[in-house]
Each structure stands twice: as C-alpha cells, then as structure tokens.
Amino acid sequence: MAATLSDVAAIAGVSIKTVSNVIHDYPHIRPATKQRVLDAIEATGYRPNLTARNLRTGRTGVISLVVPTLRNPYFAELAEAVMDAADREGLSVLIEQSRGSDAGAARASKAQLVDGMLFSTLGPEQEDTGLYAQLAPTLDGGTSEPLVDHVTMRNTEAIRAATEHLIGLGRTRIAAIGARPGDVSGAASLRLLGYRQALEAAGTAERAELVRPVATWTRFDGAAETERLLAEGVEVDGIVAFNDALALGALRALGQRGIRVPEQVSVIGFDDLDESRYSLPALSTISPGREQIAALAVQMLAERIAARDEPLPARNITVPFTLVERESTARA
Amino acid sequence: MAATLSDVAAIAGVSIKTVSNVIHDYPHIRPATKQRVLDAIEATGYRPNLTARNLRTGRTGVISLVVPTLRNPYFAELAEAVMDAADREGLSVLIEQSRGSDAGAARASKAQLVDGMLFSTLGPEQEDTGLYAQLAPTLDGGTSEPLVDHVTMRNTEAIRAATEHLIGLGRTRIAAIGARPGDVSGAASLRLLGYRQALEAAGTAERAELVRPVATWTRFDGAAETERLLAEGVEVDGIVAFNDALALGALRALGQRGIRVPEQVSVIGFDDLDESRYSLPALSTISPGREQIAALAVQMLAERIAARDEPLPARNITVPFTLVERESTARA
DNA sequence: TTGTAAGCGTTATCAT
DNA sequence: ATGATAACGCTTACAA
DSSP states (O other): OOOOHHHHHHHHTSOHHHHHHHHTTOSOOOHHHHHHHHHHHHHHTOOOOHHHHHHHHSOOSEEEEEESOTTSHHHHHHHHHHHHHHHHTTOEEEEEESSSTTHHHHHHHHGGGOSEEEESOSSSSOOOOSEEEEEOTTTSOOSSSOOOEEEEEOHHHHHHHHHHHHHHTTOOSEEEEEEOTTOSSSHHHHHHHHHHHHHHHTTOOOOGGGEEEOSSSSHHHHHHHHHHHHHTTOOOSEEEESSHHHHHHHHHHHHHTTOOTTTTOEEEOSSOOGGGGTSSSOOBEEEOOHHHHHHHHHHHHHHHHHTOSSOOOOOEEEEOOEEEOOGGGOOO | OOOOHHHHHHHHTSOHHHHHHHHTTOSOOOHHHHHHHHHHHHHHTOOOOHHHHHHHHSOOSEEEEEESOTTSHHHHHHHHHHHHHHHHTTOEEEEEESSSTTHHHHHHHHGGGOSEEEESOSSSSOOOOSEEEEEOTTTSOOSSSOOEEEEEEOHHHHHHHHHHHHHHTTOOSEEEEEEOTTOSSSHHHHHHHHHHHHHHHTTOOOOGGGEEEOSSSSHHHHHHHHHHHHHTTOOOSEEEESSHHHHHHHHHHHHHTTOOTTTTOEEEOSSOOGGGGTSSSOOBEEEOOHHHHHHHHHHHHHHHHHTOSSOOOOOEEEEOOEEEOOGGGOOO
C-alpha cells in the first residue's frame, strides 16, 4: 500500500498537519523538524493522494478538450498544442470526441472529473475556429449562462492576405474553394469575406463561377470541387482554399489532370498542417497562430479556475497570422 | 452548490445508505421507498460526486495513453481508436506525450489520477508496434516488476504479404525502405524479415543496394532515402515501405523525378492511415488491425483494473492484418 | 511552531 | 428493508 500522510507523520514523530505544512512549503517550520519530515517522506516514498486532495479542494487539475475527431490533422495538431500549453500550467488534458455515439451523455458524466473545458467548435456541424474556454459546471456558479472565453484567429484578414499574395503573383482568375453559401457567420463566411475584400481592393470583379461551395472542408471535397471546376471548363490560374485539407484535395485534382502547380495554377491553403510541408508541391498556406491560440485559451481557463469565486468577465482575443510561402505559389 | 447524498436523503426522508442503495440498484428496497428516493434525486438534480467516489473506491475511471506525439497521424489514429474503445468500457482517456520537456516527471505525477496506462512504445527511440497495457502503480500490488499485457500486429507476415503482392505484379527489383541495420528486435527488424522471407520464397536473391536504411520512419526520410536510391542509379520497379509515412515520402520523391506510379514503380506502405487514401496516387498499404488492437488493449486493461486484487498473468495477443490494394499497386 | 479535529461526499460494515 | 457510523486521505480552522 502507498504511504499516507499519517504514515509519514508517525515515522517523523510529528502530526499530519506538520507533514502537510512541509509539503506545502508553509514558511514557519523549524529546520530540524522539516528535515525529519523530509527524511520520512523519502523513506516511505510518500506521494500525496491526488484523489483525496481533489475531494478536499474541489479541483482536479484536469481540463477537457472537446474536438470532433483526432483523425482530422487540424484537430490533432490543435490537441498537441493544447497539451503542451496545459503542461506548462500543470494541467492534464482529457480529450473527448464530440462526433461519436453518446457524445452529450458521456461528456456530462465526465464533466465532474474536470475543472474546465475547451471546445474547438460550438456546434456539431460548425467548423468554427479557435478555442472556447469555460469552467466545468461543477466549479461554475451555476447561475444563468456560463461565461465563456474565446480565442480566435484572423479569418478574414488572413484569407485576404492569401488572395492578395496570388494577385501579387499576377493571377487574375482566382477560385475560392470552401465557400458555404448559406453561412452568415462562422469561418466560411469570414474567409469568403476576406477573398472578396482582396478582389475588391485590386479592382477585380468577382466571378460567380470561381466561388466554389463545398459540403465539408475535407480533402475529398476539395478534390471533387476542383474536379468539377475544371470539368466545367472554367479558366483558373489561382486557387485560394479555405483550409489545407481542401487545398491538398485541389492539388490532387490538378495533378490528376496534368495541370502543373505553380506554373499553371498557384494554390494556397489555410492552417499550416504538418502535411502541407510534404505535399507535392509543398503547399503555401496561412499559419493561423495555433500555438498561441492554445496557449492563451489554456491560460485563460487556468485563470478562471483559480478565480472560481469571483467569476471573470468573458473575454475575446484574436491572434495574429503569418503567410507561409512554399512551392505551390512559387513565382513561375 | 451541487446536491449531495444527504440532501437527497433529507428530502426523501431516508438515510444516505438507502439513497446509495437505490443508486447502485441494490436488490432489496421497498418499491415505495425507491420511488421516493428517485423523486428526490430528480428534484435535486443530484449527480454522484465522482471525486468522492474515487477516493472511496480507489478507482478513477480514467486511463492514460502515452504516445510520442499526436502530430504523427499514426498515433492520432491510434488515439482515436483507443478513445472509442475506452468509451465502450466506460473509461476516459488522459493523453500524454512522451516526447516533450518533462516526460517522465509529469507522467509520474499523473499516474495517480489514472487506473491504468497504455503505452504505444516502450522506449523513446523505439517505434515499436501495438499497445502495452499495465495497471497504474497506485493500483498495482507494487511488488517487483509490473505485469504488462501486449497487443501487437503481424509485422513479419504483413510485410511478407506486401512484398509478395509486388512480386505477383511481376516486380523483380523491389526496394525495402525503412530498414534499421542495427536493430535485432522491434518493428524494423520484424518487417525486414518479412521482406526477406518473401524474396526467398520467390527464389530471388536479396540485393544489398535495395535494402535502404533510414533514421526515422517519417515522410521526410522516406523522400530523402528514395531520392538517394534514385540518385545512385539503382534500378527499381517496386518499393515496400515499412510504414505509410515513408511510402508517402517515396511517392513524393518519385513524383519529383517524373517516375510514374504504378506504371514504372509499384509502391506499398504499412499502417493504412487516412491520408493514404488521398495521396496521388492512392497508396496501397497494410491495414494492421488498429481498431482491434485498441479494443483488445483497453479490454485487457479494464479486466486488470477490475481484478486488481488477484493480479492477472501477462498476456500477449497478435491480431490479423489485411492488405489494401489501391492505385499505387494497380496492375500496369 | 505544531497539534487536534472537522469535513469534503462517497461506500460499506454492521446493527436493527 | 433501512439506519448509524466509520473509513478513504487530504486541507485547514482553531487551539495550544
């Protein structure tokens, strides 16, 4: 059996309070006493029982991250960034997938094990961006709507920069792949706006046949929609895909038709997945500041957990992006 | 505040033991009493406090999965499979990355929060296969070495089948990419053995220049080593890569040289990553039975947790593989 | 500077 | 069939 506080106390010949004080670096302990306790801890190999501590303090040191699926590299890389950030805050991460059998029910039961949660999207069908952070219902005051922080990226500005990058290359017939015609909010509409702003600033009229809607932001739909675009005989010399998966799909469709990238068509994506570095050709993309988003979201959540009595106001933060130039938009 | 057992007891006019009995479906409760308790639970919105339960039972319902990094799609997909399996066993998964700052120390402190752990590799530099399962030190008897179960895949047989698949296509100069010359155990040596068995069975002599060593099983090294192979002017008409990342890298190197796959060179990988379906051309590969490995490992761990008093003997299980034919080995 | 003791919310042993 | 009550191992008033 693992040693307990009282085992250590017995050996050191002190009370458990003193041992506890030593563990918590309580200032006023006589050096000799402290040493005796330290020796006893050493001798017994004592490790505080976290479960007991949790019961007492009401905190677990665990946060959950809810993502649709880890199979999608975007979420896998986000998860990695969150775990790194959590490590720095001394928190552990319980990952949950929201796409899946009993999503809601399972999450509710696990909500008790965590101090707070991070969501990568709000709804099931929404591919929103960034991270939402809120206290676990257990810690939350519980009254009314929970306070949620949001850390996000510059969707519009980044796609605008991507589009202007192609325009700067002399491209004039630039397709936007990934539009969601119905959407009035969310990543798709923000990114479409950026595309439009770039065209407008360049004095180019938007052509309906170049704005390509897709059902999902996957490689599959990226390839299918690009194929359709080409099959329709639409003239294209540039493609701004609303994420890397779509761009990778586009690359595949272009390759299959024997269309050379970047000689005939320039392609740029959004996300800066590891994969994009290794595609053929390597994909130019927007690096949306994933590490920073993860770090800030975890930090804000940690603050919220620390200040659980005095609820913090909800905050919204937006982080800067960078444009990464690779082969797919090299100068012809 | 959340309702507790005694809140419910007070409202139902019974003792907390009775409420506890109702919650645990204890057989002998008078229907009327049971109903009163159920109503009180309903009225208060009572949910058992998991932390308190954990303290009492000594189990947390959480297991950890240790992977080098989630950025590697192989581990991301493995993690997904583990989480799905854990869901079915009513367990939550705490993911930890072993590559990283304070790997060991961090893990030790978290070991207390979990009932058991799953490792995807034993050492830092080893890319072993399958999953190892063992009880958390806290639950473990603690005496001597911990008992660990191992669920793995048919490394040798699968690569042999992959190689024979290429031989069946009429390929005679088949390169093996991913060898680890020094290794006498681990995935690399098992897979190399399969390659050799296939050549031998076909009566083909092994050519040293076709067995290509790499430092890491990444797309990067796959591309680099293939490039080197081609630069040396070695004749090749088939490539068996020891994992999909290497194969994807090989595809890139071949593409860059203008060598057509599968017309001039057939390529097959190992892992069946989602990505392989979308490469250009789509990659033939070995599906190693990841879902089954995850399911079995989680199941065995769950059994071990359930039987914590009577330690179960260590078990070794190997699951079957399947060969997935795609474009990269289509008949010319 | 250190000790005593209450309590976190369960589960489970004993009575009754 | 149900109720008191003692743990589980910790944190923390409050006392000494």
